[in-house]
Amino acid sequence: MKTAEIAQRYLDFFQKNDHVIVPSASLITDDPALLFTVAGMVPFIPYLSGDVPAPYKRAADNQKCIRTLDIEEVGKTPRHGTFFQMLGNWSFGDYFKEGAIRFAWELLTTPDADGGLGFDPEDLWVTVYEEDDEAHDLWLRLTDLPEERIQRLGKDTNYWSTGLPGPAGPCSEIFFDRGPAYGIDGGPATDDDRYVEIWNLVFMQYEITNVTSKYDFDIVGELPNKNIDTGMGLERVAFIKQGVDNMYETDQVRPVLDAAVALSGKRYGADHEDDVRFRVVADHVRSSLMLLSDGVTPANDGRGYILRRLMRRAIRSMRLLGVEGPTFAELFAASRDAMKDAYPIVATDYDRLAQYALAEEATFLRTLASGSEILDESVADTKRSGGKSISGSEAFLLHDTYGFPIDLTMEIVEEAGLEVDRAAFDALMQEQRSRAKADARSRKRQLADTSVYRDLRAQGETIFTGYSDLETESSILGLLVDGVPVDRATSSQIVEVILAETALYAESGGQVADKGVIVGPGFELEVLDVQKPVPGLVSHTVEVSSGEVGVGQPATTVVDAANRRSARAAHSATHLVHAALRDTLGKSATQAGSLNRAGYMRFDFAWGQALSDATKSEIEEISNNAVRDNLEVTTRVLALDEAKAAGAMALFGEKYGETVRMVDIGGPWSRELCAGTHVSTSAEIGLISLVGESSVGASNRRVEALVGLDAFRSLAAERAIVSQLTANLKAPRDQLTARVAELQAQLKAAEKKIASFESKALGDRLPALAATAAPVGAYRLVSESLGTAASGDDVRALALQVRERLGVDAAVVALGAVVGDRPVVIVATNEAARAAGAKAGVLAKAAAAALGGGGGGRDDVAQGGGTDATAVPAALSAVRDALGA
Structure with missing residues (x-):
């Protein structure tokens, strides 16, 4: 049974059982405590926590996930992968334990021919939380499982929480017994690879507080709405149903492994260490492809660092398999072909994705070459001094600064008859990990708790009126000072204001927040920032300029009209420049990020080389021709699939709901999904002047432009400089370049003559x-x-x-x-x-x-x-x- 068929059977089953099928969210999550969507439940956290009312009672999905916590285990076990797909069914205050158990057992044990997954009940085991008698008894009553195949385990395996105050609850896990050939008898309690966890049913029923660890907390009481959060590992089910030994040999991963085998000339299955390397390559190439398809690009920090690390581990593994040249062209193409049926974007956007991969590979191969030179010198110095080992600090410097893998360092050093002080290296690595974990915990404590907005969001979604109005009357729903709700705020205080409606634009999609004020009876608030702390809720950070403001008071948001006019012109200019880039460079020059503020725009796009002066001039001319033509700007709200079918471009890594706002400038010439504010016609932009073009990575370029009056003022300043130069150099403007070149030549000749005199003086x-x-x-x-x-x-x-x-x-x-x-x-x-x-x-x-x-x-x-x-x-x-x- 193919992986895609397993996923489709799952979704079909739950759709027949009244679940809304939700498309996978991006691998890039909005959660500030996470770099990636690390579990199927991440996109549903606002609903599970109650911060945002769930739009449906029941849902099911196939969620893309990336998890690198166990990266060292990849290739060594049958089930660890950095990219994986989590099938989930969700109940928000609807069915609970009985429904979840009944659905899981029915889908798993219904025969293949009847649309189920066809597992033999004799191969299945279940674990429950040791104190959860209810779940234990339900498994006995609803299924054919005997008592001995229902095991009670402790909090460390069978209790779920986020590690923060909020919802929590016991869970029940379903395991497949692979048979005595794979390990010892005794069920999941043995923690043996023989028993593969395929499904986890989380019964979210308690509110916890006083959390000191993931397993040490106080239960406040039961949640008013009990939720079901389940996750079934698609790759794990696939390798069982396909009769292979591990997830790396399934239909979506094996083609990359086979490509690595062909490139290396070695045989898979002949050597354990080589087999691990083949599996690492297969996993990491697929994970990298999926990250690239969601808009992540290689970088030295954040998400880009994780992607870079995965790519470099794959390159290192190929090198250890005896391949020192480039391999990504073949490996990524194999992964594309294996994944394109499930994720068509990896095929339709492959040229763009491959450009990043190949550039990163070329860069790292150069890094390996330069790192080898440094290491060779260190080896030579050590031998000259009579030493026997390379210090841990030298190995760590190579790893941390140059990206040189420790395994490769050890291989080269051992070939030279030396060794690496691995203990010292490991100690330095542990120090680095401890710092990173402390930083992550700090970020999690500071940013992840959005429960303060829960009651405010429950009152409804903030209505944005700013597309048509610059002033909107509303009422104050809540005030927060340092994250704590307050009833009132007085002069000079910094406070968050939550309103029912607002005309002020919250920062998103590259457009910065509006400037303006909020006024009401006896108070005026200066707006410092506007953000969306949770989906659907707008928060205004303000300083109380005068008076006292309180919850429940009427308030009017007033947008700074001049700033908005200039900001929306810059945003529309970004769309024009994007269209001009694609006209000039081709469809692969896709957006990789942008920033728009009053009078200025910055646009990043996929491209691997600097633009010539002629190309920049052409892009600028196309953009300004569009301004001159006074193109109509129209917006439509429609279904996401309908917008994509119409050719609307989406920003990679951006999340979109089921309905989207599509912005056309000149019809289909510029058609993008965008929630930002825009001009009515292109002539309102006034003028676009490109002022910079630079590199922002191996395969990304950035153009910067001034817009409107800011562009005019910049050009006027340049005109004044040219006028001054023509006067000082006594040359007409059309001869100015030649005159400056002549002076440069004279200066260079004089410098050469002076250098000759100085050199002679030294020789004397x-x-x-x-x-x-x-x-x-x-x-x-x-x-x-x-x-x-x-x-x-x-x-x-x-x-x-x-x-x-x-x-x-x-x-x-x-x-x-x-x-x-x-x-x-x-x-x-x-x-x-x-x-x-x-x-x-x-x-x-x-x-x-x-x-x-x-x-x-x-x-x-x-x-x-x-x-x-x-x-x-x-x-x-x-x-x-x-x-x-």
């Missing part, structure tokens, strides 16, 4: 410098500060000439100079000095330490540099001391 000092050679230990040393020099190359050339002049006796030359405000020290040694133990690279490092920088090089000539130009004498003294030691 050769005899005098050689004459300063003085004995230091076993060496003759020339150590001089030259003052300023045109270039480091001149200093190097002079040092080599002095060294030659000193003959065959052991000699060391150390010359210091200031080049362009930066200090430099060149150290040169002759053959006799090197034989006696003087290494130029070691001496340059000593000098660099005094300069506040770094240095190194070959044994015969090396260079040190830094930031303190006054420390050149100290650096030369450091060389002298090192020789005399």
Whole structure:
């Protein structure tokens, strides 16, 4: 049974049982405490917690998830995957334990031919929370399970909570027995891989408080509305139904594994370590593809760092399988073909997704090359000094700063007959993990608790009137100070204001929040920010300018009209620039993020190289032609599927409801899903002036533009500069570029002549410098500060000439100079000095330490540099001391 068929049978079953089928949310979650949707319940948290009223009593879904907590287990067990799909059925105050158990058992044990999943009841085991007699008795009454296959377990496995105050409850898990060939007898209590958990039924029935850990809390009482939250692992069911040993061999993952086998020339199943690597590649490539399809791009922090880590682990695994060249073209194509039926976007947008993957692979392969050079030098230094191991701190530096995998470090070091201080490395890694976990806990404590908005959201969704009105009368539903509800707020206080209606736009979709005021009887509030802390609720952060404001009072939101006019022009300009980019570069130049504020727009898009001046001019001209043509701007609210069918573009990673707002500028030429505010016709934008184009990653570019009066003022300022230059240089405007080029050429020629004089002056000092050679230990040393020099190359050339002049006796030359405000020290040694133990690279490092920088090089000539130009004498003294030691 194919993976997609299992999912469809699940959804069909629950649809027949009156559940609303909800599409999968993005892997990118709104929850500020999480980077990703890590479980099927994440998109439903506002409904389960009661913060937001559920729009349906029953629901079912197939939710995409990413979880990297157990990343080291990937490939080693049959069930650990970073990307997985969680089938879930949900009840919000409707059916409870009996319904959940009845549905699960019916779907699992109904024969394949009758639309079920066809599990033999004899292969199924169940666990319940040790104190949950009700669930235990229901399993006995509703199913054919014997008492001995219903096991009672403790809180650590069979009690669910978020680790925060709020809803919680016992759970019941369903396991499949793979048989004695896979492990010992005794059921799920043995915690053996023989028993695979396939479904977890969470009975959310209690309110908890005083939470000190996930399993240590006080139960306040029962929830007024009891909820059901279930999760069935699609990949786990798939590998059982497909008769394979693990999730990596299922139909959606195995093709990537087979592609890795073909590229490596090795056989899957022949070697345990290689098999783990093949499975890591298969999992991580699929996970990376799905993250890319939801708008995540490789980066050095946040979600992008997780994606980068997955890609680099896959590259490392292929390298350990003997493949040192690029492989992503084949691997990602295999994953695309395996996943496209379930997620068509991976095929329709494959060119864009592959561009990121291939660029990241090329970057990391270069990183591996540079890291190998650093590691080779460290290995050579260790061998010269007679050491036996590379320090943990060096290995950690390679891992943390250069992204060089520890496994690869150990492989290279062991080939050289050395070892890595793995204990020290692991200690540093643990310190880093502890810091990260502490930071995550801090963020969770600070940001995750949105229960304060629960009662406010229960009063209804905040109505936004700002598309048509700049002023709206409403009433104050709630006030919050530092997250705590209050009845009143007085002058100078910072307070959150919740209203029934508002004309003020809350920041979203790249458009910043409106400016404005909120006024009422005897008070005025300056609006500092407008946000949506939970879906459907708008919060206004304000400062009480005058008077006293209280809950229940009437209030009028007043938008700063000039700021809104300029902001909406910038937002509409963003749509025009996007359309112009696609006209110029092609359909793969898709949006990767934007920022719009009054007079300014920033637009990020998928593209792997800098735009030429001609291309930028063309994009600017197309955009301004659209402004000139006074195109009509229309908006329509329609079903998401209808909007997509009409060709509307969606921002990757953005979440959309069942109904969306579609914005057209000039009909289908610019058609996007967007909740922002816009002009009525394109002429209202006024002018678009591109002022910047830059890189924001391996495969992303950014254009910036000024809009409207801000664009005009910028161009007027440039015109004034040009006028001043034409006057000062006595050249007409059309000859200005040539005149500046002529002056640059003259300046370059003068600088070259001056450098020649300085170089000759340095050369003239050769005899005098050689004459300063003085004995230091076993060496003759020339150590001089030259003052300023045109270039480091001149200093190097002079040092080599002095060294030659000193003959065959052991000699060391150390010359210091200031080049362009930066200090430099060149150290040169002759053959006799090197034989006696003087290494130029070691001496340059000593000098660099005094300069506040770094240095190194070959044994015969090396260079040190830094930031303190006054420390050149100290650096030369450091060389002298090192020789005399």
